[in-house]
Amino acid sequence: MDCCASSNNRETAKTGRCPSCGEKGKGLSIITLKSLLIASSLETIEPDNTYFFCPNSSCNTVYFSGTHLQTFEEDALKVPVFQKNSSMHVPVCYCFNWTRDRLFQAYSDNLQPIEHIKEHVQSNRCGCEVNNPQGACCLGNVTAYLRSLNERKVEEI
Ligand SMILES: [Zn+2]
Known part of the structure; x- marks a missing residue:
């Protein structure tokens, strides 16, 4: 069961490799970053880029962008x-x-x-x-x- 199936648009179908650990990331909708990044980090995103979530628990990178190798760690998030x-x-x-x-x-x-x-x-x-x-x-x-x-x-x- 997936509660957010309706939001699985083409963005989430893309994959990218985390520049910190090499693990495959999951593509995100930009709204996830807009909701969860603290202001100073939000000010640096490029909404046209595709961002990914790194699920590796031994890697500090939470979000990364394949395009400009931008990364965000846990302290960039509100939660x-x-x-x-x-x-x-x-x-x-x-x-x-x-x-x-x-x-x-x-x-x-x-x-x-x-x-x-x-x-x-x-x-x-x-x-x-x-x-x-x-x-x-x-x-x-x-x-x-x-x-x-x-x-x-x-x-x-
Ligand atoms: Zn990683």
């Missing part, structure tokens, strides 16, 4: 970036503010946080394109994070 920041206060689901902490708490209480999130997504309430630094649906990250909690639990037993 912490899930893929680049392992703190518990960082959102996994940005739209509905499910931080690692909150997901961990819900998981520990045997609640089903993913079902809550899916319900809002299915009701078309999410806005990943302007809230989530990756510019796309968070559900994959939420599922992966909950799975990692599950695996940790199994290891403890």
Whole structure:
């Protein structure tokens, strides 16, 4: 399931290689940068360029442009970036503010946080394109994070 399928325009179909780590980046709509960059960084973007998100957790570059090798790190954004920041206060689901902490708490209480999130997504309430630094649906990250909690639990037993 992808909540932002309707926003998957031609920009997001493009790929580029991160100039810092070489990983394949995901193409973004410019609105994602416009929403999430702090003012001093926003003042330097070239809206006609295609920007990409680097998902590599061991790379400091969050956004890059293939055209002028422009890069932005986490401090250029208004929000912490899930893929680049392992703190518990960082959102996994940005739209509905499910931080690692909150997901961990819900998981520990045997609640089903993913079902809550899916319900809002299915009701078309999410806005990943302007809230989530990756510019796309968070559900994959939420599922992966909950799975990692599950695996940790199994290891403890
Ligand atoms: Zn990178």
